[in-house]
Amino acid sequence: MNIKYIDLIDQTYYFPQEEFKLKGDSQTLTFHDIDLMELVEQYGAPLKFTYLPKISENIQKAKGWFANAFKKHNYKGNYHYCYCTKSSHFEHILQEALKNDIHIETSSAFDINIIENLKAKGKIKNDAYVICNGFKREQYINNIARLINNGHENCIPIIDNYEEIDLLSEEINDDFKIGIRIASEEEPKFEFYTSRLGIGYRNIVPFYNEQIKDNEKVELKMLHFFINTGIRDTAYYWNELLKCLKVYIRLKKICPTLDSLNIGGGFPTKNSLAFEYDYQYMIDEIINQINIACQEAEVPVPDIFTEFGSFTVGESGGAIYEVLYQKQQNDREKWNMINSSFITTLPDTWAINKRFIMLAINRWNDEYERVLLGGLTCDSDDYYNSEQHMNAIYLPKYKKDKPLYIGFFNTGAYQETIGGYGGLQHCLIPQPKLVLVDKDENGNLTTRLYREQQRSEELLQILGYNE
Structure with a gap:
């Protein structure tokens, strides 16, 4: 029986794709050759990242398409x-x-x-x-x-x-x-x-x-x-x-x-x-x-x-969360709770039902299940489900002793400014750390921490408690 998460993705889509591949025997996800589990192990989750070379790649693609059209039509x-x-x-x-x-x-x-x-x-x-x-x-x-x-x-x-x-x-x-x-x-x-x-x-x-x-x-x-x-x-x-x-x-x-x-x-x-x-x-x-x-x-x-705008920068961004816990609310609904908030970190998902690519980062060889995704705030709109996604959401089965990480991709446009990056967040959920991924002169991937996760002192300062 094809009951593994990797089987589901393989049957549903053409996979691997240009930017998405699996790494060796570990069957963990890579994005533009970025080992996402290594990123998690180095910086932790939740985190956001920006793959800077994708910006130049998309600009050059568009310039090439227009050059081709100009030549074709004189x-x-x-x-x-x-x-x-x-x-x-x-x-x-x-x-x-x-x-x-x-x-x-x-x-x-x-x-x-x-x-x-x-x-x-x-x-x-x-x-x-x-x-x-x-x-x-x-x-x-x-x-x-x-x-x-x-x-x-x-x-x-x-x-x-x-x-x-x-x-x-x-x-x-x-x-x-x-x-x-x-x-x-x-x-x-x-x-x-x-x-x-x-x-x-x-x-x-x-x-x-x-x-x-x-x-x-x-x-x-x-x-x-x-x-x-x-x-x-x-x-x-x-x-x-x-x-x-x-x-x-x-x-x-x-x-x-x-x-x-x-x-x-x-x-x-x-x-x-x-x-x-x-x-x-x-x-x-x-x-x-x-x-x-x-x-x-x-x-x-x-x-x-x-x-x-979105075409330039959108496909350079991603967000990684850990599934903290699973709540069985009734006989049909399993809620996977992430260690952050959709309202604060991906506001377009709840504001305009914006769709992003969502995939498991690890455990691709495990059995899958249908779930809903919930954020940490006490707001009933802090979720991500089939309305935003292309169809029902399936992920590797939740297991308390086996951490599960999920990624949202092509999130590089608007999310930070709409979400008020660096300021107050709904229910005071802190803004995740942000990591920049680039390539050096030899074409090797490099990473650097752009900003740490927000601290309580920063939020209290804005709110007037730490004058």
């Missing part, structure tokens, strides 16, 4: 890869991403302080594009203006509402470039019809004529197109893209300085061992559609900008 524009800092603001993430000659997209005021810090260290050059998205008020406006006034001419604020040009003009000394964000129409499943961000399709050309056309201080360079659900092969996506191209063509015919199209809204990341997505096909088709539309309208094709 596309005359240029391609610019931007990283969305909001996906992960950590310095080690930006340092790795910036090794790949990329550009930056910001979302709020403090992002500009990060840009200035990296510029002072020589990590960001003056000719790098800084695309400033988001709703802008005083501090964000002031920070953008300071960056431009200090000589960063390729800082491009993306206009989100009708007041922003005037606000920027008051603070920026010389001429400056801008983009306009399209307020795309959302999918029918949303409770709202139009995105709260940007300016509506039908209002963009009148807005240009009224506020930009005769404004000698402002140069319109970019049209920004963002789809909340990301780049997917759906009738909805292609319809919105074609509407965007119609606006671009209309604008280009009356605005010679417009030369760039930003197709924001990212690529998906792998959330299951059964994940399938043809990245090259999607890019080919996007470039083909832009090429055809511009040729038919007899306007030059735009330079292409993309803003990939």
Whole structure:
């Protein structure tokens, strides 16, 4: 009988996969050749880790796909890869991403302080594009203006509402470039019809004529197109893209300085061992559609900008927990309790039912059982089950005398910032330690502890008990 955990995975998915393999006779899991049990033995659990080389790998993959599409369709524009800092603001993430000659997209005021810090260290050059998205008020406006006034001419604020040009003009000394964000129409499943961000399709050309056309201080360079659900092969996506191209063509015919199209809204990341997505096909088709539309309208094709956040950093991250105890709540439900909390460490699992790859780290040769996973907080929402997972959750059978470790993978985007990394956590469950995994000049894996698990003194300090 095939009753072992390894049999279940082998029957359900193609396994091993590019990033997941088993180590020798021990039958323990490796991730990008990282021996995860060795990581646990060295640092303990719970822990989070970041595999930095995966960031550069994904950036280079995307650049290659766009280069292939440009060549295939004889596309005359240029391609610019931007990283969305909001996906992960950590310095080690930006340092790795910036090794790949990329550009930056910001979302709020403090992002500009990060840009200035990296510029002072020589990590960001003056000719790098800084695309400033988001709703802008005083501090964000002031920070953008300071960056431009200090000589960063390729800082491009993306206009989100009708007041922003005037606000920027008051603070920026010389001429400056801008983009306009399209307020795309959302999918029918949303409770709202139009995105709260940007300016509506039908209002963009009148807005240009009224506020930009005769404004000698402002140069319109970019049209920004963002789809909340990301780049997917759906009738909805292609319809919105074609509407965007119609606006671009209309604008280009009356605005010679417009030369760039930003197709924001990212690529998906792998959330299951059964994940399938043809990245090259999607890019080919996007470039083909832009090429055809511009040729038919007899306007030059735009330079292409993309803003990939989750795709850049998501697949670099992982979290490892130990199963502490099993609670048999009734005749059907077995609750495996982890030594941390989903609410605090993987907030997307309960907030938006985000799916991550979940696998046992050890004991692959043991029999399996169906379980639910519960966190340590007293909150009823602190769980991970088949709603978030692709299907029912199976793990090696719980045994009190045989520790069981489980891993969640491709968790590198948003979890730390949404979870309030370094601050208060729900029920004061401490933030796990964070380990950085890299490669040295010889290609050997290296690890270093970035930060220890939170201590009670840190939380009491925030709460005012240790003044």
